[in-house]
Amino acid sequence: MPEYLPRDPKWKDPAHIQFEEEPSAQFVLFTNARVYDGKSDVLSEPQEVLIHKNLIRKVGKLVPVPQDVKLIKVDCGGKTLMPGLIDMHSHICIQDGMKEGRDSYDQMAMGAMCAHDLLDYLQQGFTTCRDAGGNVLGIAKAVQKGRIPGPRIYPSGAFITQTGGPGDTGCCFDQPGEMDYLEKNGFAHVCDGRAEVLKACRNNIRNGATQLKIMASGSVLGPYNNFYATHFTLDEMKTAVEVANDYGTYVMAHAYHDKAINRAIDAGVRCIEHGYLMGEETMRRMVEENIALSVQATMALEAFGDPDALAKFDNNQKTKAALVFSGAKKMLDLIHKYKPLTIAGGELFGRGNSSRQADNIIHMVSMGGFTHAEALRAATSSAATVLSWTGTLNPYTEGSLGVIEEGAYADILVVNGNPLEDIYALKRSNIELVMKDGKCHKFNLKEGALQVVTFRVGGSGKAK
Template sequence: MASRINRRGNAIGPVSACLCDKALAAFANRRISADLARRGFLIGMGASLLSAVLPEFSSAQQPGAAAPAQPTTFTNFRLFDGKSAALQDGMYLVVDGNRISQLRRGSPDAQNASGGRVIDCGGKVMMPGLIDMHWHSLLAALPIAAIMQSDLSFVYLAAGAEAQRTLLRGFTTIRDVGGPAFALKQAIDAGMLSGPRIYPCGAMITTTGGHGDFRLLTDVPRTSSQISEIERTGAAAIADSADEVRLRVREQFMMGATQIKIVGCGGVSTPRSPLDMLTFTEPQLRAAVETASDWGTYVLVHAYTPESVKRCVAAGAQCVEHGHLIDDRTAELLAKNGTWLSTQPFTSEEDVAPLAPSSREKFLEVTAGTDNMYKLAHKHGLKVAFGTDLIFSQALATRQGTMLGHMTRWYSNAEALRMATATNGQLLALAGERNPYPHKLGVLEEGAYADLLVVAGDPLQDMTLLANPDQNLNLIMKDGRVFKDALKA
């Protein structure tokens, strides 16, 4: 389900999945297309101010300015390393800077135990930070009505605050799969505010009339020199030839994209885009894939139906996003080509904000396909990644852990946790030369980034623990810095 935000970091769509309401989009574009491109630091500054004045961001949860100069040693924990099916006991872990320098059996030697902080985990479970492969980091904080009615600075404040809440839910990394989150990523990486690591796609690239074409009918027909407001603000990029596809892909890389999102079929909420319609031809899709390869990274394709999935596989795309309506032959094709299926466990209307009637009908079709999709993934041994796609509702955003719990309908707890950690980390690594975080993510091993959680309970036995992070996540570390520590209490 695609999102709509401009390159200045502003949300411009309705409260829905695969959102697209042209009137709201146009209004929001005019409302919030201010000059964040010239002042990208505003998000970071605003979020820092917000965390200073809102009581929910207590001092116990505030990040330090940098990773500790001295190593941090963790003892007395049970380890889920992101790969194993069972917990490991009798280990100690040392964090030096932003990476894990030691993970070994036994007790830390005197050199490790002196001169730095030692954290006794009290026998609790330690696991890697969670990864969400379908998140919209600038869309989850506010409903569209609040965006349209609030002062512009409040939108930036809310985006930064939601980034912190995302991190405090235990999601230390997200892949932003629609719209430029470039300024927010820069602010987080610079330490201006706390939040997850971000792999941004930039604007989704679509065709005229395809999902993501949010233009008013008065903008049609367009001329070769005409750029619509929706394109100018960076919410989407419209291309109708292979050369235009190459241009739009290169523009996203120029702005900092780590991978590219292409629209391959219709979307749930797009009024003039039925699910069964197809967008790019195979040669046009191949142009995107080849251009991304020239930049050392990959393309993910928004595709629900067998026809759209087959076309993107034939074009060489390495990742299909969604895929809820695939059939047996399509699943077999994905397996044969080693193509990733990055999808979301939509099970009911509780997993989406309110939709217009026509969009609701399409969403119910998608939801009805979820069970069959995961069964086919099991049957054919597909490489499956986990994401949530929760947008435009702060209440929905809190359900990231609940969505992960949905996975136990088709996978064991260990398999679901492995998917949301090590497996997702493998997909992120496809960013190759564009990967801003080149060391391992989603695993706890020597040399990996120090992104870890300490859980009050065993999620291998009870996945509902992660649906209540405020109570059950006792410690959250990202990049070697502690962002929450309830162990001290």
């Protein structure tokens, strides 16, 4: 079961009491921590990491401690201190598929369920996510303003899809111009032609999208789309890219096969989602042009290769899933050969999946052949590189993400184990501390690991 936070607002464990009731202790000092900085292939020797408010100020051995200040001291006991994880392909506001929000629940209920998932993201160690489509713009704004707890969200807003594309959930007898309930509620913009794409993209950015997401090919589960179809003309794709460029950001594209991927790159798209059926020439081009590839290992290698998981699929969907399963294995071989900028995105949504986001990173190693360091970078520093492409629309520019270094955001995990040697250390039971933006959201370190200390000029710290 997901480890949701206690429902009783009066309940707080000792760590939360000290973190929250010491407003003068704006410094936090992590000691005896073996640091994974988000980039390296090995852990550091035991170090100290000093936090002031929401940023990392110092990293190293015997970091200078400000004098005459009160700070919270956390003894990591030689465990791994690393950046908060980043999920680059979330669908936070989608539960068991978009139609659940149309046929089973209203948007108030969907938002309440989403709030639970946000808390659980933090418990799993995910402090940032890039949402790849759905009615998430208001949720992202509420998190940014501190109205609800959750990971930082880089929202794409409503799917930009053509008529009959993967984001089109309308009735097959709808007439042109009719809007489906989900389209009205911000889950998708069904648009055809330059004018409609232009308006849809501007609408998303007006309402808070940090990047745009277009649906450039068919999918496994889409109700209408042909698996091998290429969606949107080159001019329509260029229109989305023009809007993104005008606002200083970029476009990501759902695309499975070579024709769709290459058309998207021709148009100026900078990040490809899925790409399961791409060939070698396309992979080589992605590397040459620095196009990022978002890998959904769990969906491709686990879900689409599991007979039990496929039991509820119809025959057409099973056929497409089998093609994705075999194609993904070949795509992963190409990744290992050409080394594109690879980022990790789970696309794990629904009651049975939202509580296991780390599985996507684990499967990149256990099923996909990635080294531990490659998989970790895909969910930390490499992911942060792509997030930085949002340019002027980036809502989080005070510090860096995905790294442990001076000037970075204080998004920190303390992990029981070494994920550079054992990727299963990322399982939620091993995540013993979660800090996002300098605030503690999970604390399972042993008793006595946390102290409030006053440092005086010319003297050592005195524990409270």
